[in-house]
Amino acid sequence: MSWFSKTLNSTIGRKIFMSLTGIFLILFLTVHVAGNLQLLIPDGGKAFNIYAHTMGTNPFIQVVSKLNFAFIIVHIIWSILLTRQNMAARGVGYAASSGASSKWNSRNMGALGTVILIFLIVHLRKFWYVFKFGEVPTTTIDGAEVPNYFLVVNEAYSYWYYVVFYVVCLIVIAGHLNHGFQSAFQTLGLNHKKYTPFIKAVGALYSIIVPLLFALIPVMMFLRNL
């Protein structure tokens, strides 16, 4: 093995993969939530449709989007690699286990991640797949005919069980982010007496605010549709 692959295959190297892809996904979520909040602008979906259309056609965004998929896959594969390594490292488990010394979400990132994966599949099938390959009705904005993505979303969020599913999944994402955010920095070795408390505080706020904003979208749209 070359020094490079040796490094990437070391325990710390694998963790760095998790950390870097995780940080990218956090950035993605930030952009994603900012864009999606336009769904709440009471303009019949105009702003959102312009935004979504741009996202779907801009070549730069297309590259980033491919990267995003790639990172999600790397994040998943490496988490499986690490989980297998970690389970093998324990061997025989304990008869008694106590959670007194760590937080529940930090110990169950894999389980939380699995729920998030299921959510992703549902989420992508419902929106991304439909936007990309399905039949989307069109609307005219400033004289141009564009797909009316807003309508698809609005329709989906008129079912209460979709809304509940999204809210529950976003709570899970919050749990995952709550540990993942500061953990990513710790893994990269970015630890400093001055800045680490700040990173931790930002991470804690982020893990609440971003999922909360995301959750607002289905809830508000559902209420408006009543």
Add this chain to the structure above:
Amino acid sequence: MNLTLKIWRQQDANTKGEMKTYEVSDISPDMSFLEMLDVLNEILSKKGEDPVHFDHDCREGICGMCSMVINGRPHGPKQAITTCQLHMRSFKDGDTILIEPWRATAFPVVKDLVVDRGAFDRIIQAGGYISVNTGGTPDANEIPIPKKVADEAFDSATCIGCGACVAACKNASAMLFVSAKVSQLALLPQGHVERKTRVEKMVAQMDEEGFGACTNTGACSAECPKEISLENIARLNREYVGARLSSENI
């Protein structure tokens, strides 16, 4: 106090083990946890049964020999102490106490509660030292070291190598142990000469021993009898990546 003990019994590394139940009575709250086990062992010996084997030596919390997971927690329910410093007044009359060995593939069970922690020695042998021969060293005051740095290096150096971090970690990761030694020697100027090679070799050995990865749960530090901080692990990550990127070791 009367207690029910459920203890892991395993004849040797190649035999399957199981939890066995024992009753002890008239336990004084002033006894240490190990003295309570001494009482049980005297009873077992009198009956001609094999006493429960467990590692212990100094019984004052510094040698790092004692190693028991008590009710799911390495070194028991109290923080910042080893098993030998745990006293029975931390338990209640009638309690049932589960006692298990450190669980990690890299720490195979030798007998009952005794495990083989040779992996830790091999990690130190891989590079946990400063290569100076005896004699010919400069005067001790030749290199001034800021007090803050010396104190921080000391905090890392207090690790007693007991392995509670591995036992506590859900991934049986040895990162806290490795990082404590790497930190101590990376902080001190004397350690700078071999800084890169050291961290590369120690991490490689850690991986070879089959320890898990750190997922930053913080359980290791919370259960560490010497309260070694998680900052050490961040430093280890930093040192490792820096060394791999810049050292000339292929």
Add this chain to the structure above:
Amino acid sequence: MILDSKIPGGALEEKWEKHKFNIKLVNPANKRKYDIIVVGTGLAGASAAASLAELGYNIKAFCFQDSPRRAHSIAAQGGINAAKNYQNDGDSIFRLFYDTIKGGDYRSREANVHRLAEVSVNIIDQCVAQGVPFAREYGGLLDNRSFGGAQVSRTFYARGQTGQQLLLGAYSALSRQIANGKVEMHSRTEMLDLVMVDGKARGIVTRNLITGKIESHSAHAVILATGGYGNVFYLSTNAMGSNATAAWRAHKKGAFFANPCYTQIHPTCIPVSGDHQSKLTLMSESLRNDGRVWVPKEGRKGLTASEAVAIPEEERDYYLETKYPSFGNLVPRDVASRNAKYVCDEGRGVGATGLAVFLDFADAIKRDGKDVISAKYGNLFDMYKQITGDNPYEVPMMIYPAVHYTMGGLWVDYNLMTSIPGLYALGECNFSDHGANRLGASALMQGLADGYFVIPYTIGDYLAQTPYDKIPTDHEAFKAAEENVKSINRKLLSIKGEKTVDEFHKELGHVMWDYCGMSRNAEGLKKAKEEIKKIREEYWQNVKVIGANEELNMSLEKASRVADFLELGELMVDDALHRSESCGGHFREESQTEEGEAKRKDNEFSYVAAWEYKGTDNESELNKEALQFENVKLTQRSYK
């Protein structure tokens, strides 16, 4: 037999320098032709193994613990002395030498102690280079503190864990040589016999503690660095595994045992809380700087610490302050210990067992405030609370003396070689540097001096005169030693008696503590000798050892160690009985001043008592090595 200490001639301060020049050297290329066995991996053993491996010798190192890092050197709290004079307070090599000789109550060799003081400065340099994190001042230079028995600040320390940090330094050096392939490390392996060929030490027989396998190891020289024998007393501050077996079995092969009665009893330990007690915990002596020692004037057995708070001043006896007005609570270790015993013997001891005195911080807290006291002793107070459940900020501590260190050990000459050619003893295992009493922070110094800076020179002198030929382990001497070890273990396992090993060990401990402890007299010692014989006889008839040899069997390990304690205990009593003077840690009631203080008899006893084994049922033979004092004047201590 005449004991040749091989002390070089010339002026005191030139002896070591000259000696290093005069002794023979082994050519660097030839060093790899020699094998050396090192038993024990504490400060002395690990530093010796590492240093000798660096020189090129092939080392086999052994320890009974699971890792060399666990040796009991790790438990030393206070610090390590060195004559660096970094504090500019008048320290010098001669002053450290003088303090150590005087502290040892003039029962140690001048030449050895001076060498110790000389190399003390190198130890600090060495340890700092290894990355030992000693305490530092804000300017970045090393900090020092003062310690008992000295009027200068020469103690280097790493918070309360100096022993641990020094051991980890030596362990790291050892680990490096293991990785280099120059040291073959055998952990969880216990030496059970010494192998001699043609009157020279040529190997050892060990038991693998996991598999029970009895194995032979051959070498050109054997070094014992196996620590002290304080566990003869059952309760001591030693680790549970600390034992005398390696040293004792070497003694039975002909190595003389010197001054076995010199034991140090530390005054500030946490008292025994009941029969279940397995070991004693030391509290730093520094507590006596602010704590006041007292007992009630009228005996009240069972008095608890919380009841004591209510006892009015006039009913308290601050006995050290009354008896020793100038030193008060700061009298030396042995004086403080002995007086605690006296008040308890009078029935004025406190606590459930009546074997404890109070160490009270109420006045200090009133005077300096809780914060100041907490800054000084916070960690000790926490430790005390952890163990006893009492809070020393609110109620007085209870303390009682406990066995802590043994100054006696295998007799060695100036080269640290025992009376068996090719067998060396280092650290607490030998008798050499502390005389009848050891000063605080000197044990670490001696262990590392022996290992880093003495043995690497002196062993060459012997090896240079030894042929390269190796003795195969199927040699009859190895076979015989293996058979001896096997038969001892077989015997222990076959008795299948009624009493456990611990029961016998406790009985021995009681006898030793009562008659050969802080205060000794002829009548008691004679009684002790009889008692020990009886216990030993019963031991070999009635001990119950569970299990088999071919497994991890801690019951068997303990049984073989206690068997040796039962013989060593008798020799300690013999030595204490013959030395009818009081000196250092050895107080004979028959030899005291009018004020009841220790009285040396320099005319009669200014010698090292080196005992020669003559068979378990025969009396050991006393050999004397006269002590010459050319550089210090012998004075009697006074603390009034």
